[in-house]
Amino acid sequence: MRIAIIGGGPGGLVTAYYLQKRLPGVCNITIYEASGRLGGKILxxxxxxxxxxxxxxxxxxxxxxxxxxxxxxxxxxxxxxxxxxxxxxxxxxxxxxxxxxxxxxxxxxxxxxxxxxxxxxxxxxxxxxxxxxxxxxxxxxxxxxxxxxxxxxxxxxxxxxxxxxxxxxxxxxxxxxxxxxxxxxxxxxxxxxxxxxxxxxxxDGGLERLPQELAKQLNANVLLNRTVLQVESAANNTYSLTSRHQGKVATEVYDYVVVALPNNWLMGIQWGGELLQKAMRKHHAHYDYxxxxxxxxxxxxxxxxxxxxxxxxxxxxxxxxxxxxxxxxxxxxxxxxxxxxxxxxxxxxxxxxxxxxxxxxxxxxxxxxxxxxxxxxxxxxxxxxxxxxxxGLPGGRPFRETDSRHLPEPTQHNRLFVVGDYLFDSTINGCVDSADVVAECIIEKIKMPQVPVANPIPIMAIPADPIHSKS
Missing domain, CATH: 3.90.660.10 (Polyamine Oxidase; Chain A, domain 2)
Known part of the structure; x- marks a missing residue:
């Protein structure tokens, strides 16, 4: 399964780690990070x-x-x-x-x-x-x-x-x-x-040892200095993700997308389609404190x-x-x-x-x-x-059921998840809890029997230019 994780902070790294650990050999993970380093607010x-x-x-x-x-x-x-x-x-x-x-x-x-x-x-x-x-x-x-x-x-x-x-x-x-x-x-x-x-x-040795050790454990494509521009639905229940690196724009297709960004960064991405766009705006507004x-x-x-x-x-x-x-x-x-x-x-x-x-x-x-x-x-x-x-008010008001906090649009976009400390308590602990919820949701969906799709429509993808890759 092709899984894109947007954000190389603790939420994205822990999500990738849990997926890789609990579903070995199944997930082909790509992490998109806009900055030149992993770790986010752990520095x-x-x-x-x-x-x-x-x-x-x-x-x-x-x-x-x-x-x-x-x-x-x-x-x-x-x-x-x-x-x-x-x-x-x-x-x-x-x-x-x-x-x-x-x-x-x-x-x-x-x-x-x-x-x-x-x-x-x-x-x-x-x-x-x-x-x-x-x-x-x-x-x-x-x-x-x-x-x-x-x-x-x-x-x-x-x-x-x-x-x-x-x-x-x-x-x-x-x-x-x-x-x-x-x-x-x-x-x-x-x-x-x-x-x-x-x-x-x-x-001991600094909190940044946590993301550093997580990164060492991952068998994932890590794309640094890569800004995600757009996410939208594609054929066969997939998502196309468009990003930019050094002035070059590339598009890839994924089966799942995990958005592991601070809430204030969500509106920097163009969410394709009216339904998804409305859902992401509503999600952002609910947690906009x-x-x-x-x-x-x-x-x-x-x-x-x-x-x-x-x-x-x-x-x-x-x-x-x-x-x-x-x-x-x-x-x-x-x-x-x-x-x-x-x-x-x-x-x-x-x-x-x-x-x-x-x-x-x-x-x-x-x-x-x-x-x-x-x-x-x-x-x-x-x-x-x-x-x-x-x-300043993690969890938003009113509080939502745990799974629904992580799934902004469940009807037609049930493979697009969000991860963030703001969904729980604005701590690294909350970030780990959030990553655990999303990893379990994805694992459950992957293990479900798949309904075959007749005559799949091919999607043309522009190859990404990886900055770092572990095999």
Whole structure:
């Protein structure tokens, strides 16, 4: 079976891996990737002035294994990759370093502590660890917290400092503003800090080792720098796919098409035929809740912050709430230190208009007072922009049944699927879950008895110019 996968990010790679593993020798897979690399938002880089690596895209992975099967963690182990836990408990707000409830009470008083405790109990009462793990789309649609915004819920927290602390804590995970997402999604992100709900971890050597190892396992044609222009129905229940590479346009025919792109990229493809075009536009609109990230990574002569703050990451109240990762904590050796700012939401969208040097200066200006001395230790800065690349309300509203989320037009285009983290929870974990759903759907269809087609109509195809091929 000829299968085209549009997008060489984690969704496309995992889909290809699952198909190849579960249906060996049956699938002839071609991956179309518009950029010059595989991995999408999983991007590990190294500074030019020191051997220190840093995460320039996705920052961490989530461990649900204490609650049930964890497909991503199982995949990582299957690929022979090792992992390390991540933890962080510090929030810096109004220049107060807050590590625990005693620090909060000392800085802001008993009422703030009580308000935070009430909110945490409310969140845990609304979503138990089991419910967090076993998300049910029907129950999610009926949940009253999915009917109003997270801002409405925050406004019910009367203590000003408690309300700000909650918002600062979750802002980087939301990647959008509280008024633009639901109370339910806000609570889910708040509960990420509860250890009985999930734990955080990283891959030793960098998160990009995941797509790199997946690519090594694939027996597929990988076409880099190849932009898909059009997808449309062809004869005999197939699809013609037109792409461009170095000014040359080519068309190929496939039995199945998997679109593994961020939602905001879907409208860059021309979907042939009125029915498919309407379905893809409707699909895009249903999940059109763009959210934004801005990554600023800075190398320092030494990890100056560790005398004040420990852990893999900490939160500050700048930029509406910003997570700063101790990137150098991922490595065990070396004298240098590096921090990675994860700016989110509207601030990320607006500030992405600044040039790289302006952004580096801005994040340094917004360091807490106790860390300002580190500005004299800067060696290098790097910036990566992800505007509209994630989703502020994954799953859309209302939630749809899992299979139908991945099949935009089921009547006449039941061999065209979509894969994406935005269909679940805007994480790499969700991306893997989505790839698993689509791989199983395709396998089920391939195994079904085929009805022979009389007098098939030949389709003329212009040969593609492969950039990379493994046989």
């Amino acid at each position: 590990t880089r190294q500074f030019s002035q020191a051997p220190n690596k840093y995460e320039a895209g996705a920052a961490e992975l989530y461990d649900y294994s204490q609650l049930g099967p964890d497909p991503l963690k199982e995949l990582i182990a299957e690929l022979g990759l090792t992992t390390s836990p991540m933890e962080g408990r510090t929030v810096v707000m109004d220049n107060h370093i807050l590590n625990n409830s005693k620090d909060i009470e000392y800085a802001f008083g008993k009422e703030t502590n009580k308000a935070l405790r009430r909110f945490r109990l409310k969140a845990r009462d609304a979503i138990s660890p089991a419910e967090y793990y076993e998300s049910d789309w029907k129950q999610d649609n009926a949940d009253p917290y999915s009917k109003h915004s997270f801002r409405c819920l925050l406004n019910k927290v009367k203590d000003h400092h408690a309300r700000r602390l909650i918002e600062v804590t979750v802002h980087s995970d939301l990647a959008t503003e509280p008024e633009n997402t639901t109370a339910s999604y806000g609570l889910q992100n708040f509960l990420m800090d509860e250890s009985d709900y999930m734990k955080l971890y990283t891959i 763009p959210a934004h990230y801005l990554r600023v990574s800075i190398l320092f002569k030494k990890p100056f912050w560790r005398s004040e703050i420990s852990g893999s990451y900490f939160m500050i109240d700048a930029f509406g709430g910003c997570c700063i990762y101790d990137e150098s904590s991922r490595e065990t050796e070396g004298e240098y230190g590096s921090l990675g700012w994860l700016i989110a939401g509207e601030q990320a969208l607006t500030l992405s208009n600044l040039n790289d040097s302006q952004l580096a200066e801005l994040v340094l200006e917004n360091l807490p007072a106790c860390l300002q001395h580190g500005r004299s230790l800067v060696l290098e800065s790097q910036v990566h922009r992800y505007t509209g690349a994630v989703n």
